Amino acid sequence: GIQVEQSPPDLILQEGANSTLRCNFSDSVNNLQWFHQNPWGQLINLFYIPSGTKQNGRLSATTVATERYSLLYISSSQTTDSGVYFCAVDRGKSTFGDGTTLTVKP
């Protein structure tokens, strides 16, 4: 099946810093989503982005489907951005990466 690798596995930032999270996938995909899992375990959809670039406030994402990767950018990070960020792809079935755990310190 398709492999999804996320990097880095852990990231610690000071409030106000910027960060880039990466998702590599091993084959072409139909769909790609980024999620944020908050400390209570709730998965919140951030972007549906099988290709191209999208922005939502301080967050933006870019997927280069031909090169099989996606990037999630977080600018001016806040403590509420802490949590685990997951990339999920769909090629016949839904597959998640193991996530990037982000800790934003005040």
Next chain:
Amino acid sequence: EAGVAQSPRYKIIEKRQSVAFWCNPISGHATLYWYQQILGQGPKLLIQFQNNGVVDDSQLPKDRFSAERLKGVDSTLKIQPAKLEDSAVYLCASSLERAYRGPGNTIYFGEGSWLTVV
């Protein structure tokens, strides 16, 4: 619009007992997913329904896990008998239409059912 509803939120059982989880997807969503998330890992797809038909159940341990989606709406996931390694969060999700490639196919998750097997 109501989100994906799951129950129970928390369950503690002894090994070899049985447990059932219930999910009500977002109204009108044809695709329903059950995932298992073990602490420190990403969600793993157990079963995916399109209406009341199974699209994929390749990672469902069929000797102990079963799932059904009656009338293409609500779904139940059952574990019998439970093992210690089944301790995890069971996440239900839904999307409008799996075959539709567009933002309408965004996956929405419920809050999860936390299972502890002792």
